[in-house]
Amino acid sequence: MLQVPFIRENKELVIERLAKRNIDATQMINDVISFDEDRRRIQTELDNTLAESNSLSKEIGNLFKSGEAQKANLLKERTVQLKETSKELAEALNNKSNELNELLYKIPNVPNKLVPSGNSDLDNEEIFKEGEIPVLHENALPHWELAKKYDIIDFELGNKITGAGFPVYKGKGARLQRALIAYFLDKNTAAGYTEYQLPLLVNEASGFGTGQLPDKEGQMYHVTEDNLYLIPTAEVPGTNIFRDVVLNESELPIGITGYTPCFRREAGSYGAHVRGLNRLHQFDKVEILRVEHPSKSYEALDGMVNHVKTILKELELPYRILRLCGGDLGFTSALTYDFELFSTAQDRWLEISSVSNFETFQANRLKLRFKNSDGKNELAHTLNGSSLALPRVLAGILENYQTKDGIVIPKALQAYTGFNIID
RNA sequence: GGAGAAAUGGCAGAGUGGUCGAAUGCGGCAGUCUUGAAAACUGUUGAGGGUCACACCUCCGGGGGUUCGAAUCCCUCUUUCUCCGCCA
Secondary structure, three states: OOOHHHHHHOHHHHHHHHHHOOOOOOHHHHHHHHHHHHHHHHHHHHHHHHHHHHHHHHHHHHHHHHHHHHHHHHHHHHHHHHHHHHHHHHHHHHHHHHHHHHHHOOOOOOOOHHHHHOOOHHHOOOEEEEOOOOOOOOOOOHHHHHHOOOOOOEEEHHHHHOOOOOOOOOOOHHHHHHHHHHHHHHHHHHHHOOEEOOEEEEEEHHHOOOOOOOOOOOHEEEOOOOOOOEEOOOHHHHHHOOOOOEHHHHOOOOEHHHHHHHOOOOOOOOOOOOOOOOOOOOOEEEEEEEEEOOHHHHHHHHHHHHHHHHHHOOOOOOEEEEOOOOOOOOOOOOOEEEEEEEEOOOOEEEEEEEEEEEOOHHHHOOOEEEEOOOOOEEEEEEEEEEEEEHHHHHHHHHHOEEEEEEEEOOOOHHHHHHHOOEO
């Protein structure tokens, strides 16, 4: 969530930048400012009431001690009144604060100045492209056909066991999955990220911390019995490591990486584009996550983009990088780069990584701060990205590396798979 | 799942109705001494709201209650520890 003082001091800029997301935030921003004024006014009133009550209580104590019970009892009457007043004010304050917070939860992050205006993914800006698009043999197949042909992924079986979107990987397919996970983790740790194994279920507070709650609970599987949520991404448990944390400036930057399965309900997304591995309810992902000093976060974002690039280059896959436009930018992000892999057999680009700088948007909700050189607590910047999401990378490998003799394993992966062809 | 104990500042740990945002120790920061460091000594050191700055207010696991007044008493929830049961 945005910080109220920031909104107050940069009202015009905030409205102007939010317009990149095609929203007119004027009303909301004005409301935030006026709710906050109300809140502070009530707070002051309450504080004064409590201050009087506190000093009277002290006086009463002293009077009792010096044996002036009658005087004390007189004062008691006044405190009863004050108690009544403060109760009312406390309730009003609570209501106003809730009203303000609910509004703040609805306002997305302020886009960075680099974010292009636009309505949809069509307006995203391509900023980089690399890798050769292979020329496939005549009877090239999409990955779901390949999966069947070589018996490495069984969608029907997943259907039987659980339902659509829960594929079963077998034999070399399963081994390839494990190889990719190990390979990604090795690349990330070599780049300085510390490996974590994180819980796959999180509590409500964590859901709030990263912004899945209160608005997007429909996207997560909810275990109502214990009020826990299955994670939609390692970002949730990973970022919540830092909830209510005050770091020393010298501890920055922090980089962590972790492999987790991800669970997404994906309510309402059906159709041709969700075939095979393109969109799943359960999928594997290796995530990278950074906590940065505000002055260094954009440098770090570039660093993350470069890191993901080196992996795709090593896998020799054709990809491009997009700078997301305002209309396509995630709620919590200030600037996002998407990586898309070209699926030759499907003749379309598949999103395989999304690298974002959230600036203080997450940190504000998380209360993730560091002690700056003035000794003051200051919100840190958080960033994260996939490095990488498995299913579509797998789809890309299957499709782009298919030959008449089978699917060739990229060189960089062969040490991990222990075989160099799926046939 | 059953029984018992506990939850206090970065950490350890005192405090059982007003003099407590909280002793003391460790740690952190600044200084004295030192060529430098260590040791020793001195000072300083929680967070949030509010203010130009002060004042002032809130916070002793969360929520509620008793009281003029709660870290302290009561209720409730959560978590941790110990023992028993079950178990990869």
